[in-house]
Amino acid sequence: MIRPLKRLMLLLPTATLPVIIWLLLLSSATGTGTATAKANAMTGEVSLYNEADNVVNADTNTLLPHLRTTPKGKLVQFINIFCGDCRRFAPTFKGVARELYKWKSLLSIYAVDCAQERNVAICRDYQILHTPTLRYFPPAFSGNGLGTELPTIKPKEIIDLLAGYLAKDFNAGQLHFEPLRPDSDANATIAEHVGPGHTEEYIALVFQPKGSNIGRDTIFEMLPYPAVAVRIVDDAQVFANFGLAAHEQKLAIMDLDGNILALKSTQESSQAYAASIAEYLAQMGRTPWPPLPTTRAPKTSSVRNREKLAILATVRRESPRVYRADLEQAIDKLLHIELPKAGLIEGDNMTALRNIIAVLRYNNPLNKDGQLLLTALDDSVLSINRLTGNEFVDLVKSKEKGLGNVFKAKRDIGCISTRPFLRGFTCSLWTLFHHLTVAAARQPNTLKAGSVLSAVHGFAKYFFGCSDCAQHFLAMAERKHIELVADHDAEILWLWEAHNEVNSRVAGDTTEDPEFPKIQFPSTTACPACRHENSQWNRTEVLRYLKNIYDTKNLSFYGLPTSRGYE
Ligand SMILES: Cc1cc2nc3c(=O)[nH]c(=O)nc-3n(C[C@H](O)[C@H](O)[C@H](O)COP(=O)(O)OP(=O)(O)OC[C@H]3O[C@@H](n4cnc5c(N)ncnc54)[C@H](O)[C@@H]3O)c2cc1C
Known part of the structure; x- marks a missing residue:
């Protein structure tokens, strides 16, 4: 497990002790304050699907009532808006859903986005371990059970499986899936x-x-x-x-x-x-009921609002720049969405959780209340051996009580996208991970070399909702011997190389925002010295470059509510 080389108290000059006492007092006031500092970690209400696709968006409040009271079979796709596989699967699923509109008297189709904070509980209750997950629920679903998982994302197989389930579940009235009896005439x-x-x-x-x-x-x-x-x-x-x-x-x-x-x-x-x-x-003059209307889904692809345009202009002008707002968003979503999704946290995934909280505690770029929150969380998870995702939510809430507003960033800045469903959380996660490797390399080295990579690895293995990302990352970690990284500089470069490998794999695919193409980072324009004349990387210069742009002192406050963000 990751532990700091020295405890934080020992690293601080004695003049700061009154501040610590004040911090401890504030910390001990936890539970008495009335203000809740819980961040609004909503990712926005855009969805991959809408009713024009014959898909109803459901959430924590609406899914169970639909499942229990709709007297039809129910197909539910649990998605994660940030997961590349979900976005790639979306056109196929829309095709299936539109095709199955003709089954609408027997089947309703839903989508639940597990990346939304309000859906964390329902996705955990239904034990959604990867996305996309397709589950079938029968007409008489009582509310107990997890539904039947469809082990395929191939349209023909999905339709065939559904036909089999529905044929079993409907066998009365006008519908007879049983063959006629031998004496039928x-x-x-x-x-x-x-x-x-x-x-x-x-x-x-x-x-x-x-x-x-x-x-x-x-x-x-x-x-x-x-x-x-x-x-x-x-x-x-x-x-x-x-x-x-x-x-x-x-x-x-x-x-x-x-x-x-x-x-x-x-x-x-x-x-x-x-x-x-x-x-x-x-x-005979008998007609079918009308097909699914071909009304176009509301056009969400163009960037309309002024604020977004202003952010885009700034980000383009300053590029590449690292924004505190993105780092905040990443930590906010980690604490309120990704980590709480776990069912039971115990044993190896408890170690992974402790490692993540520990690296965040010692190198986060949050305000004072954020430091208090992570310190209190780190201390707590050290003494807990077993907790559920729900209990983790309560733990975070209890530590946020009495603190000011930790998470002030309300939207992505460097991770802004020009199309729906792109960039956002996974972009801010990478940004956070790079920042953490660079921060860990600064003197004094509070964390052991390799701690950040170990935390990222544990996160990918046990908590990352983007299952294809996690699988690729774990395979890459094994192939590139993540465990052999022995010093802080090597840790920065390992992550940089790994990220570039992902960039080259996904460059040009549907998950790429054309305004932010996946390049081998950094570009020659941003860092001319980072490549030798023969185009090979100059790793010394790359390291210098990464240490510069991801350093805490160079983070931009742009996008936070005040000019200095935290004042
Ligand atoms: C651990 C992890 C694994 C992932 N694996 C996959 C996968 O297998 N398949 C998939 O489709 N998606 C994967 N993703 C998501 C994908 O990598 C992108 O995050 C997503 O497509 C959004 O891309 P983006 O353009 O916003 O930039 P991102 O790739 O998210 O990068 C964010 C920012 O980091 C900076 N940056 C880019 N490259 C580097 C680098 N090499 N070193 C330092 N800084 C850099 C840039 O400023 C960039 O804007 C993964 C995400 C994570 C966090």
Whole structure:
């Protein structure tokens, strides 16, 4: 576990002792104050999805009521807006959701963003360990259980799995996924389709050979047609009861007077069968309910508001610059969103938590109240061996009580994006990690070399909600022998190299903000001396450059509420 080389008290000149006593008094006042210094760590209310995609955004307050009271199957995608995999998956999921609009009488689709502070509790309750996670909940979900996880993000497989679940969960009224019984004939079948609640005027008969789902899938295709019920026949003898020969005909339609007409289909597929049935119904003047409106989602891609434009102009002008506001945002979200997501913190992940809090305690750029908060947290987690994510939230709250406002930054500055869902938290995390490696290298070296990397590694392993980021980072740590980093300068350079490796892997992909392209950092313009003439890195100059821009004294206060931010 990371511990400072010397305790903080020993590092301070005696003249500062009254200040410490004052700080300790303030710290001991915890619990008596009325003001809560909890930061607003909301990441904004933009979402990857909206109702035009046939996806309802749910949150801690609305998800459970939806799951319990909506008498349909429910597909929930748990996402993390900062996770590259979630953003890459979004167009696919939208495609699936739009396609499944025709199942809307049986299935509702939801998205829950686990990156939002208000959703931390629900994502923890549902044990969301990676994103995107897809779960199915049955129509009669009682509120107990975690739903059924769909082990795929391939559209065809998702649709097929859902069809299987729904076919089990709906087997009454107009919907019959069970094949007709051996003694079924026209009269008996019609009798099942008349009476209150039935809208069907026709019954389609689909011959479904053993091992095929063509009947089931035709039922799903025809859901938008209230005028028809589709019945599955899996036995040639039953088909014969309707006067049909399975070796010649596979599809037929019957009216409620028992008149039967064999239908031709261009192919033996559920879509082709549905097209034949739909064609017949159209001739009879029966139409489906309207498709999903193609209203465009509200356009969120352009940068409109003035404040954002002003920030962008400043960031562009000053680039590259490191902003305290981003570091604050990263720590704020770590304490209030990422770390509390853990279910149970005990053993190895407790060690990881202690390491993260320890490096933050000794090298954070926060105001005095922030220092107090992290000191109190560090002391507390040292004496706790086991706590839940919920208890961690309470612990942070209890330490914030009586303190002033620690987290004043309300938006990303250096990590501002020009498109929704890009940059933000992961950008501020990198910025924080680099800052921590540089701060740890400053005299006096309060932390052992390697402490920051060890904390970052533990964070990636046990807490990072961006699961693809975490996986890649852990693989890279193993390959690049993170454990062998022996001095502070090597620690700064290890992280710089690792970050550049990620930059080159994700450069140009959909997670890149075109205004902030992923480059091999730093650019030649920003640091001409950082490359030799043969374009190889000059590591001495890179180190000097990183130590300069990430140093506490060079951090910009821009974006904080006062000109000096903390006064
Ligand atoms: C530990 C970790 C692992 C990640 N792994 C993945 C992944 O595998 N796949 C994926 O899609 N996304 C991954 N991400 C997210 C991704 O790296 C970016 O954070 C995200 O795409 C936002 O990019 P950005 O343009 O804001 O800049 P970021 O890459 O987030 O960088 C933030 C800032 O750091 C500075 N910077 C850039 N490079 C360096 C460097 N080499 N050294 C020092 N400073 C630098 C720049 O000023 C930049 O603006 C990871 C994030 C983290 C924190």
